[in-house]
Amino acid sequence: MGIGATAGAAAIGGIALTANAATDTSATSTDLVFDPDAYTKLTTTVTDTEGTEHAVTYRFWKAITYVSKPVDATYQSLIVSAPVEIDGTAVDASDAPILLANSVGGYMPSSVADATGVGAGGMGGGAPGGGTPGGAPTGSAAPTAAASAAPGANGNTNANGGATSSNQLLALAAGYVVIEPGARGRTLKNSSGEYYGTAPAAIVDLKAAVRYIKANKGRIPGDVERIVSAGTSAGGALSALLGASGDSPLYDRLLEEIGAADASDAIFAVGAWCPITDLEHADGAYEWNWGGNALSTGKKVDQAVSKELRAQFAEYQASLKLRGLNGFGTLTARNYDAYLVKQYLEPSATRYLAALPDSAHDAYLAENTFITWKNGKAGFTWADFLSHIGARKKNAPAFDAFDLSAGENNLFGAGTTANRHFTAYSAKNDTTGLSTRRVASDLPAKLDRMNPMHHLVEKVNGSRSRHWWIRLGTNDTDTSHVVSANLAAAAARLGDDVNHLYYWDQGHGANTDPGDFITWIAKVTGYKRAAKTTKTK
Incomplete structure (x- = not known):
């Protein structure tokens, strides 16, 4: 599906990326105040789903630590990319939607510390593999090979075997701001052998990233009230959880411990591909x-x-006590197959x-x-x-x-x-x-913090996202088909906007309609891109 004038760009799919550094104006900030001048100007070429190339010039902010008391800044950092020129036309992304694209896979650690451009960061994997990968990292060391090169889908919500950063680059070429956060993951342990990235560390980190963004309203590019999360597999689960649990007090103490900004962590919309969630x-x-x-x-x-x-x-x-979409009736183990x-x-x-x-x-x-x-x-x-x-x-x-x-x-x-x-x-x-x-005894509370259904069914969260994009491949046996269907039914029961479908004959991590996702973001946020009339910096 193409993106017309309303969305601000043509539909974008397959990607070719070439980045060239221009001037680096200043160093990265070390506090929780975003420095709007600390960017590098880069160029990239994005090929859309119709085969048309688009030249995009954007400002890129290198990894910025988003908490004041990080456990491990290698993972608790984010990168920012904001377009300033698309196909030769200057654009102003100051009021554009923000795509918050996590690269978590397998609940493994995800880092953008060495990222050199949009979509270039993250160390995701597929669905969780074995319990403890050999040679689990210690201290601030990089993830093991199991963490960074696990088979299957990656956190960039790419189609199977496709380009590794489709949603990010598509969003950038549509005029959106792209922010990619790192997060701690389950294999991280320190020199004393203590694990410091197990549940609920990843969701706490992503919430802290959102708080950093919102605390910097007016300084960071994009509309901080129009944050749309995206993730695949475990990253899809975290994306859904981020949307379901916005501003929940369950996380306040943990956020305070890592020095998260004093701001809201509620987001506007959710993009979740094959979410590995509702684990209990x-x-x-x-x-x-x-x-x-x-x-x-x-x-x-x-x-x-x-x-x-x-x-x-x-x-x-x-x-x-969920009801199926389109008037199906109450969903039970007896009729879920028919549904x-x-x-x-x-x-x-x-x-x-x-x-x-x-x-x-x-x-x-x-x-x-x-x-x-x-x-x-x-x-x-x-x-x-x-x-x-x-x-x-x-x-x-x-x-x-x-x-x-x-x-x-x-x-x-x-x-x-x-x-x-x-x-x-x-x-x-x-x-x-x-x-x-x-x-x-500590696990029931952790399970509540890790399950979006807790916030949609058990204790309905009034600060949740109201827009849900959920996708799953019909051949995906990494989880049950009812998991995403229950998530969709729970959100729909609350009156939320739900866009949920399955990709035929596709496996885990499929994303075969990325252009439609970009169009959907424009629709639900009401964004219309306009050319910038002032000269770019």
Whole structure:
């Protein structure tokens, strides 16, 4: 979809980036006051989704520490990029939306300390892997290879195998300000062996970044009341959490401890791709979705465990009392399959097939006979869809592993303990020989701080975002399809604007409509880019 005059630029997708430094006007500030003159002027070329190149000149502010008492400034810093000229026309981004694009992947550390331009920072990964990567970093050292080069999606919300910074560059070429924050992650530990990036460090850091931005209203470029977050996988979960928990007092003490600015941390809108969230209920949701699918080895998971977890999901889903979109009715474990097929999966397949040339359309249907095509719409059953997907990615339990091997076990580590159980079921069934098979007393509060559903269902937050862009690939078995659907239903029940769809035959981290996201930002923020009449500095 193209961006017309309302959005201020053509739709932008595939990217080619070439940056050239101009004059560096001053050094980076070391306090919480943004220095508007401490930028370097760079140029970049962005190729849009229609293949047209756009020349963008922008001001770039190197890594700025966004808290006054950082635990580790390598991660608690952000970079700022603001366009001043697009295709030869000067632009003023002082009132433009701000895209806050995190690069968190796998709940790993993310740093922009060495970033040299827009989209060039961040050390993200895919969905969480093992509990404790070998050689976990100490002190302020850089992340391990597991943190910086994990397979799968990255925090820049890129399409599978595509350019690594699509949303950031698209936003810049549309006239928006792009701010990219780093954040602490689960593998960081100091010289004493203590983990200092486990939950809820990442969300506290992102909130501190928002507070820094808002505290510098009038100095930092962009409209600080129109911040739109973006992230993928764990970064998508944090993006959703940032939007759901704006100004929640649950985080005040932790923000004060790191010297966050005295300002609001509420944001305007959320962009979340395949969010790995609602972790304390994710095991049940995963088994409800993928319990009948075998692993890639052809072996099925323990069906007794799968059955028990599915029962837990049914109880949890009933407690939510959520209603499906478009008048579907109350969502339960009994009807959620029908809901997913009707609301998301069939429309996804229909969009995909309708966009194919006739020959490719017919060939796809011939190869995938489980799909019926009638009156321009795709149809199929839930069971046939599961067969189409094939192997599941994760064992059971998928997130709180009995042997503490999941990345999420590491996310809830504490002190010198690398991995901990965070659900009563897995703690009870621990296979590592723990002396106490109970969830630690500090974990319920941490789980509340890490789960957007807490702020949308349990204790509705009046300062939450009111606009939600949520995406998931239909082939994504990193989590359950109901996780993002529940998130969308919870926001919609509160009257929020929800734009949620699934990408057909796409896996974890897909982002196949980045131009539409940029258009959506312009729509929900009411932004119209105008040429600047004064001379650029």
